[in-house]
Amino acid sequence: xxxxxxxxxxxxxxxxxxxxxxxxxxxxxxxxxxxxxxxxxxxxxxxxxxxxxxxxxxxxxxxxxxxxxxxxxxxxxxxxxxxxxxxxxxxxxxxxxxxxxxxxxxxxxxxxxxxxxxxxxxxxxxxxxxxxxxxxxxxxxxxxxxxxxxxxxxxxxxxxxxxxxxxxxxxxxxxxxxxxxxxxxxxxxxxxxxxxxxxxxxxxxxxxxxxxxxxxxxxxxxxxxxxxxxxxxxxxxxxxxxxxxxxxxxxxxxxxxxxxxxxxxxxxxxxxxxxxxxxxxxxxxxxxxxxxxxxxxxxxxxxxxxxxxxxxxxxxxxxxxxxxxxxxxxxxxxxxxxxxxxxxxxxxxxxxxxxxxxxxxxxxxxxxxxxxxxxxxxxxxxxxxxxxxxxxxxxxxxxxxxxxxxxxxxxxxxxxxxxxxxxxxxxxxxx
Ligand code: ATP
Ligand code: MG
Numbered sequence: 001x002x003x004x005x006x007x008x009x010x011x012x013x014x015x016x017x018x019x020x021x022x023x024x025x026x027x028x029x030x031x032x033x034x035x036x037x038x039x040x041x042x043x044x045x046x047x048x049x050x051x052x053x054x055x056x057x058x059x060x061x062x063x064x065x066x067x068x069x070x071x072x073x074x075x076x077x078x079x080x081x082x083x084x085x086x087x088x089x090x091x092x093x094x095x096x097x098x099x100x101x102x103x104x105x106x107x108x109x110x111x112x113x114x115x116x117x118x119x120x121x122x123x124x125x126x127x128x129x130x131x132x133x134x135x136x137x138x139x140x141x142x143x144x145x146x147x148x149x150x151x152x153x154x155x156x157x158x159x160x161x162x163x164x165x166x167x168x169x170x171x172x173x174x175x176x177x178x179x180x181x182x183x184x185x186x187x188x189x190x191x192x193x194x195x196x197x198x199x200x201x202x203x204x205x206x207x208x209x210x211x212x213x214x215x216x217x218x219x220x221x222x223x224x225x226x227x228x229x230x231x232x233x234x235x236x237x238x239x240x241x242x243x244x245x246x247x248x249x250x251x252x253x254x255x256x257x258x259x260x261x262x263x264x265x266x267x268x269x270x271x272x273x274x275x276x277x278x279x280x281x282x283x284x285x286x287x288x289x290x291x292x293x294x295x296x297x298x299x300x301x302x303x304x305x306x307x308x309x310x311x312x313x314x315x316x317x318x319x320x321x322x323x324x325x326x327x328x329x330x331x332x333x334x335x336x337x338x339x340x341x342x343x344x345x346x347x348x349x350x351x352x353x354x355x356x357x358x359x360x361x362x363x364x365x366x367x368x369x370x371x372x373x374x375x376x377x378x379x380x381x382x383x384x385x386x387x388x389x390x391x392x393x394x395x396x397x398x399x400x401x402x403x404x405x406x407x408x409x410x411x412x413x414x415x416x417x418x419x420x421x422x423x424x425x426x427x428x429x430x431x
Contacts, residue, residue, distance in 0.1 A: 018132030028327040033320060034117060036163050037137045041115040044156045049114045051096035057086040063095040063299055065270025067211035074122040089121035093138040094312055101142050102305035111143030129288060129319050140312035147244050150275045150311055151251035157291060158257045166323050169290060172262035173277040175245040177237050185236040186212055196226045216266045232263045244274055271296040275311060283323060291315040329409040333383035334360040334428055338374040344389040358425040379404060385428055399424055
């Protein structure tokens with residue numbers, strides 16, 4: 001045994017910086033979001049897929065790109081001490097899902113539509129709407145060359161906003177062309193920046209010859225100024241890419257999904273080509289991207305799979321939830337069951353199970369106590385009804401029902417009703 005007399009004071013245990021807990025008061029919003037996006041995705045024929053949180057580091061370096069913010073400075077990478085493997089906590093979902101699709105030969109029988117929900121990790125400076133662990137809702141269409149499916153995922157996202165009750169996001173789209181078109185554009189862009197070298201910060205200078213398109217994404221004031229006069233990638237598009245982009249716009253107009261073309265959208269990963277898009281809100285002062293995605297027709301091949309055109313997007317769930325109204329007061333329970341005495345406890349257990357059999361949410365009081373203290377718990381639980389069982393009720397085969405809240409979770413002063421046991425479920429549903 002070690003000598004513990006001069007052991008250091010134990011470290012105060014706290015969550016890791018930038019990583020948040022979701023407490024019960026907040027989780028109603030999370031569940032509402034997850035239920036909504038899951039339902040809508042299924043309505044469009046998308047199926048769920050889940051990949052591991054940890055992947056081999058080269059997967060992200062090769063897919064996202066060596067000269068990107070994510071790979072250069074935001075990845076949680078580590079060596080597994082037990083076997084020396086180089087691993088990374090996923091900074092986004094697409095790469096892992098594509099890796100899994102290649103391994104399982106998922107598109108063998110044709111294209112597939114996928115949605116996924118999960119945690120991602122980026123070592124950024126934490127601030128409002130920017131965390132080190134956050135969650136994404138992700139949609140991927142493997143094996144579709146578009147532009148019909150490009151429009152589809154934007155139409156689906158527009159429906160998600162409607163169902164979430166969000167009306168202040170706008171869609172911005174761009175085309176990043178194909179590899180040849182980007183190579184041509186790259187030359188024009190480098191020439192432009194070389195003519196304005198003084199305005200570039202060190203990071204921009206460093207990227208000038210490795211990844212000049214990243215400079216378009218800069219948040220440095222002098223670079224933003226130079227970007228204003230930068231050549232436009234859309235001018236470098238050839239006929240096929242141009243037609244793809246124009247048809248996408250046509251399809252969005254037909255579906256009444258408003259959009260703007262924003263040639264400055266470059267996105268943070270190198271795998272994108274042709275369609276790129278973001279949904280942006282101004283609700284928090286400066287523009288905030290809540291959802292971004294695009295086409296990545298070369299990624300399957302780049303990761304060792306068969307050539308497979310694809311498109312997808314990632315939606316930041318925490319940023320979405322900042323836009324949703326509080327839901328913590330919505331009644332989570334149909335009934336709270338108050339009981340006193342041995343016979344009542346037994347009857348309460350049976351009644352609670354019967355009500356759950358019929359689909360109702362019922363909490364049975366635990367921990368004893370007087371009727372009065374149990375009624376306080378019933379009130380605090382947010383349940384719509386208190387059900388009261390004492391010896392008298394058990395003897396008479398009845399239960400007292402006290403309405404406490406309406407469907408919107410607002411308190412109501414109700415009469416207490418005495419109801420025969422078998423009719424309770426029907427009564428609660430009518431209420
Ligand atoms: P930003 O420009 O804000 O850094 P990004 O381009 O890095 O965003 P993506 O890689 O496209 O973002 O990720 C998709 C979505 O995930 C973003 O639109 C945003 O809603 C969310 N997101 C990105 N980084 C964070 C973060 N650190 N914390 C919370 N949400 C994030
Ligand atoms: Mg970022």
